[in-house]
Amino acid sequence: MAPKLYWILASPPARAVVFCAKQLGIELDLIEVDILKNEQYKPEFLKINPLHTVPVLDDDGFIITDSHAIMPYLVSKYRKGNSLYPEDIKKRAMVDQRLHFDSGTLFANHIRVCMPLLNKRTKAIPEDILTALTEAYCVLEGFLLDSKYVAGEDLTIADLSIWTTITNCSGYHPVEKNKYPKIAAWLKRMEATPCNDLNKAAGDYIRDLFQSLLSLSNSHQREMAPKLYWILASPPARAVVFCAKQLGIELDLIEVDILKKEQYKPEFLKLNPLHTIPLLDDDGFIVTDSHSIMSYLVSKYRKGSSFYPEDIKKRAIVDQRLYFDSGTLFANHIRVCTPIIFKGAKTIPQDLLTAQTEAYGALEQFLQGSKYVAGDDMTIADFSIWTTITNSSDYLPVEEIKYPNITSWLKRMEATPNNDLNEAAAEYIRNLFQSLLY
Known part of the structure; x- marks a missing residue:
């Protein structure tokens, strides 16, 4: 009887398990769990996985969750000795390290992007998460510096995990070929596998989904965005713009040409008698001085952020x-x-x-x-x-x-x-x- 895999195409970890099974020649009984409809919270699913995540493997009553644990299990039980998860302890340790890199860094940051957007708790991707993903891309570029695959010269389950995660991340944070030539070359190798059609279909779906979520949210944000009176040459004004970008807050930027003395116009002086920029108008609440504006933005929109710590x-x-x-x-x-x-x-x-x-x-x-x-x-x-x-x-x-x-x-x-x-x-x-x- 084929092992049952509870999965969804859009999920990188679930795809990784499917690709691992294909590489091993193992047939799986695929059972789709529609997480957008919250099927993962149904009592029958929570009974097999209280963490309410996919994928879940049911191998004749033996239940195991987390793709990074499922794939080593499949290799060990069904194709022991396969190079996808080598028995040599040094090679295996390298594969395990890459799996944890995916689980704790790359995929963890991807989830930090996805869940707030899907659950409509946020309207943009915070800049700090994109920065964290950029750093993760740099680490991956280093892994591939002298090897064809992420853990050496052979394709392993670590490649399947990281490939599927990168595919999803690319929907909103593309891998730039000039910046990451090693990753780009590795992606070409991965695209040559028999799993590429399915992975590409998932990537296209994710890209379209994110474009729809971000375009809708950005249009909504533009309607409600705080106004910032600024000029590029001003250090304090730029500081506020950079703060907003790091926090994922969209601002409606209104340029004030100080060389033409627009800061002395009556309508501006009414907002700020000090005739200085930047000036924030947040739905009628006026704040001047960049140092005060930034602390206000963090306190209102991203309370608890390390950019202005609560300690x-x-x-x-x-x-x-x-x-x-x-x-x-x-x-x-x-x-x-x-x-x-x-x-x-x-x-x-x-x-x-x-x-x-x-x-x-x-x-x-x-x-x-x-x-x-x-x-x-x-x-x-x-x-x-x-x-x-x-x-x-x-x-x-x-x-x-x-x-x-x-x-x-x-x-x-x-x-x-x-x-x-x-x-x-x-x-x-x-x-x-x-x-x-x-």
């Missing part, structure tokens, strides 16, 4: 760094910029350069022994200080020898999805300063 000690450090930016680093930058941009000054006073150099020294100390400005997690303080440093670097570059900690931190920040926009701003500021000073 009082961690938050106090983040707050201190925010005030360091507003009262020292950005304050020095404004004292440099305002005379040049609005008053025709042609030089930067040495006392201002000295003050900013001292601020760089303080930042270098903040980063001693930590990855980010307020600890080992990226926070809203990083967005503030990064954007300010980007602008001030055009007249006071960060010297790698003098500031090794800042240099390393800048490289980490440049690895975020916000870097393209930040670089565009840096180029604009650089050209503006060159035209005004020389």
